Amino acid sequence: MTVNKAIEALSLEVVNLSDGDRNIQSGYSGDLLSWVMARATNGSAWITIMSNVNIIAVASLLDLSCIILSENAEISEELRNLAIQKNINLLRSEKNSFQLSFELGKLL
Amino acid sequence: MSETIQFHYDVDGENFTSAGEASVQIKQKLRQLGFTPDIIRRVSIAMYEGEINMVIHAGGGVADVFVDPESIKIILEDHGPGISDISLAMQEGFSTATDTVRSLGFGAGMGLPNMKRYTDSMEIDSELGKGTKITMVVNVPI
Numbered sequence: 001m002t003v004n005k006a007i008e009a010l011s012l013e014v015v016n017l018s019d020g021d022r023n024i025q026s027g028y029s030g031d032l033l034s035w036v037m038a039r040a041t042n043g044s045a046w047i048t049i050m051s052n053v054n055i056i057a058v059a060s061l062l063d064l065s066c067i068i069l070s071e072n073a074e075i076s077e078e079l080r081n082l083a084i085q086k087n088i089n090l091l092r093s094e095k096n097s098f099q100l101s102f103e104l105g106k107l108l
Numbered sequence: 109m110s111e112t113i114q115f116h117y118d119v120d121g122e123n124f125t126s127a128g129e130a131s132v133q134i135k136q137k138l139r140q141l142g143f144t145p146d147i148i149r150r151v152s153i154a155m156y157e158g159e160i161n162m163v164i165h166a167g168g169g170v171a172d173v174f175v176d177p178e179s180i181k182i183i184l185e186d187h188g189p190g191i192s193d194i195s196l197a198m199q200e201g202f203s204t205a206t207d208t209v210r211s212l213g214f215g216a217g218m219g220l221p222n223m224k225r226y227t228d229s230m231e232i233d234s235e236l237g238k239g240t241k242i243t244m245v246v247n248v249p250i
Contacts, residue, residue, distance in 0.1 A: 034218035037153055050213045057128030061152040
């Protein structure tokens with residue numbers, strides 16, 4: 001499933017979309033950056049409430065297909081700009097991480 | 109690529125925003141040099157964790173990466189407080205990070221264990237009050 005299709009199916013807010021055709025191969029949910037760094041796999045959609053700028057480096061290093069911020073986590077201009085600069089698909093939803101994981105999981 | 113290529117980075121200890129920048133750059137270099145995704149992933153994780161550690165605990169430091177076709181060596185050196193008990197620091201879940209750092213999603217006590225897990229060798233030289241030098245090697249299967 002592509003990021004574009006996930007945006008539509010899950011009614012996600014687009015913060016930055018650099019590559020909507022990117023395929024979502026799997027998913028990972030978690031907020032501890034080192035844990036995510038060690039466990040999430042290439043191409044995964046990452047669902048998290050963590051919205052500091054360091055999430056961009058994690059997504060970039062792991063080649064994640066997108067980050068989905070849950071529970072309308074606050075987005076700074078710095079985060080938005082960094083996502084644009086590093087070509088990271090950054091999305092947001094009012095749903096919590098469980099709901100997003102459940103709904104995305106059904107679609108993959 | 110037949111000779112060793114060296115990359116040098118200064119890791120800014122004051123700037124949490126740019127933490128991980130050196131790792132991202134190394135990842136791009138390794139990709140350009142044609143290393144496999146698995147090797148790139150392992151180097152990226154190990155170096156990122158090391159870089160974050162230097163920012164969190166040591167006020168920054170330097171990273172040198174030596175790349176040749178058989179192996180990738182990462183040397184991270186800082187002049188921070190040093191590690192008082194290395195075997196304790198190596199335990200998953202042990203961390204001395206502050207609450208502020210934890211609120212950013214770090215300080216889970218996974219840094220050093222991840223570095224060891226994703227590399228073929230890791231040596232830690234640390235002296236209290238002087239600093240820490242970590243040498244990690246990822247071997248490239250031929």
